[in-house]
Amino acid sequence: MQLRPGEMPLMRQLVLQLAGVSLDDSKGYLIETRIGPIAEKAGCANFNELYFKLRYGGEPVLTQQVVDAITTHETTFFRDGAPFEALQFKLLPEVLDARERLGQPKKLRIWSAACSTGQEPYSIGMVLHELLGDLRGWDIQILATDISKGTIETAEKAVFPDHDMVRTSRPQLVTKYFDKVPGGHRVVEPIRKLVQFRTLNLLSPLFGLGPFDIVFLRNVLIYFEPATRRDIVQRIAGTLLPHGWLLVGASENLMDCGPQFVPQTHCRATVYQPGVVLPTK
Ligand SMILES: C[S@@+](CC[C@H](N)C(=O)[O-])C[C@H]1O[C@@H](n2cnc3c(N)ncnc32)[C@H](O)[C@@H]1O
Structure with missing residues (x-):
């Protein structure tokens, strides 16, 4: 799913509210690759629909899927020594x-x-x-x-x-x-x-x-x-x-x-x- 004009600010606001994670305009590919498949599976035709579903529809499971997908989980044992x-x-x-x-x-x-x-x-x-x-x-x-x-x-x-x-x-x-x-x-x-x-x-x-x-x-x-x-x-x-x-x-x-x-x-x-x-x- 591709971001349409005007959807990046909406998604940026959503991610900021859900996790505090700040995405600048260069991170559109993260929205498309990580959240796009979740939006499609949830039956949304575009990111605008996903935004309104999450913002006003409750949807705790979908919300959690989006949070899991947009956060970066890189880690190792004894990281940095x-x-x-x-x-x-x-x-x-x-x-x-x-x-x-x-x-x-x-x-x-x-x-x-x-x-x-x-x-x-x-x-x-x-x-x-x-x-x-x-x-x-x-x-x-x-x-x-x-x-x-x-x-x-x-x-x-x-x-x-x-x-x-x-x-x-x-x-x-x-x-x-x-x-x-x-x-x-x-x-x-x-x-x-x-x-x-x-x-x-x-x-x-x-x-x-x-x-x-x-x-x-x-x-x-x-x-x-x-x-x-x-x-x-x-x-x-x-x-x-x-x-x-x-x-x-x-x-x-x-x-x-x-x-x-x-x-x-x-x-x-x-x-x-x-x-x-x-x-x-
Ligand atoms: C890169 S990992 C760091 C893991 C580990 N602390 C380390 O240094 O290896 C960042 C973690 O922060 C979590 N995270 C992001 N936003 C968060 C928030 N608002 N509250 C709690 N955890 C958050 C992510 O889910 C992710 O697992």
Whole structure:
């Protein structure tokens, strides 16, 4: 299905409202290739019809299909390497000290806030296992959320194809924490049981979430307009404990989000600790 004159602004507005994802005029091909087949299957003659069906007709299943199709779900285990080194060797040791001071030495809450098909939260679980051993006696929860229902369903199955096992900066860990199953490799049960998955749109209120020690908000901010990005970052910072850490993607920065977002570099990763005022040099 091809976009007709006047349909691109309508579709841009729809995608912005549904997911906060900002598409410029050069992204018409994404609408045509990803949403076009869904519109045809739903019996729409053109994008105009789809727009009105979704805007005024309810249609939660169709809405979810459009959201799943227009969002980009690229991810890998231990994506970019450095953030997971920082997690293991800097963030978690400091968080454990802070928890000790709170009188909760064996408790951790971590949120993967745009988890796609689950590689990120499972990688976090593997790092925890590496650092803390078998985790017996620990109260640990990794909350993993994404707007896309399809990716959450895939993540919950925890079965990944062979090529995912090699597209990673830590192949030795990836082999250690999987069982071979028909159709690929399944994350082992001790890691799976650390992670709770939920569908969540970051545009919606975050009531009841947190407080977290660490939030991964990686490779999703790039899709939002500046004001939406700032709003999401500030609300997510509000879910952090005072000692809490925030990680964003390698191509993302929080320069315009407020003075509390001072970048720190640890293990070659950029991380933020918005509740801690750093001494001025
Ligand atoms: C490129 S993936 C990043 C996955 C992972 N964090 C990583 O760095 O590998 C971006 C994810 O953000 C999700 N996303 C996009 N807009 C969202 C929104 N408004 N709320 C929650 N998740 C969203 C997409 O569904 C997609 O799975």
